[in-house]
Amino acid sequence: MPQDLDRLIAKSVRDVPDFPEPGVVFKDITPLLADSEVFGAVVAAVADHHRGATVDHVVGLEARGFIFAAPIALALGAAFVPVRKSGKLPSDTLSATYDLEYGTATVEMHTDAIAPGGRVLIVDDVLATGGTGRAAVDLVRRAGGTVVGFSVLMELAFLQGREKLADVELHALSVV
Numbered sequence: 001m002p003q004d005l006d007r008l009i010a011k012s013v014r015d016v017p018d019f020p021e022p023g024v025v026f027k028d029i030t031p032l033l034a035d036s037e038v039f040g041a042v043v044a045a046v047a048d049h050h051r052g053a054t055v056d057h058v059v060g061l062e063a064r065g066f067i068f069a070a071p072i073a074l075a076l077g078a079a080f081v082p083v084r085k086s087g088k089l090p091s092d093t094l095s096a097t098y099d100l101e102y103g104t105a106t107v108e109m110h111t112d113a114i115a116p117g118g119r120v121l122i123v124d125d126v127l128a129t130g131g132t133g134r135a136a137v138d139l140v141r142r143a144g145g146t147v148v149g150f151s152v153l154m155e156l157a158f159l160q161g162r163e164k165l166a167d168v169e170l171h172a173l174s175v176v
């Protein structure tokens, strides 16, 4: 079944060359989101992978990570926590600045978002250079949480993001 899902994901994610800048091949997930069977299978596969572990919080990374993280949180009976681009969260925040495949960004999380010792699964759509993921892991740890896993729909292996996350259990449904 995982191999079938890998094939379905490959078929339903569209490559868009030179977006958002020349030289980047952008992985467009919108066709996958439009197919409720594949979208549902992705959510179920990530939730099933982590069902044995106690997950208290599922952290989603703005914006595309939210789309997957929220239903996965519901499926696991866990609290959904948003990590947002800077200036969007209204209360006290922790922040981290990082590089990604096409630029730099700052992300934030509410300081009180994670219960003390809370067990956290981080979810995003694409792992590219690993900058976003590294920032999210560091935010969760600074907030007092334990990262029990990091799940992505798709890992772009040639960008070696996995190397930045060597201290985390990384789970990719599809590797290209």
Ligand SMILES: O=P(O)(O)OC[C@H]1O[C@H](OP(=O)(O)OP(=O)(O)O)[C@H](O)[C@@H]1O
Binding pocket: 061, 062, 063, 064, 065, 099, 100, 101, 102, 105, 124, 125, 126, 127, 128, 129, 130, 131, 132, 133, 161
């Ligand atoms: O591994 P990295 O090199 O850090 O890249 C991966 C990140 O890049 C994309 O987000 P983006 O910042 O483009 O934001 P979006 O989800 O709002 O489109 C993607 O959704 C990941 O979060």
Ligand SMILES: Nc1ncnc2[nH]cnc12
Binding pocket: 024, 025, 026, 027, 028, 100, 101, 102, 126, 128, 129
């Ligand atoms: N090539 C890519 N496609 C989609 N999202 C990305 N985030 C970083 N690099 C990306």
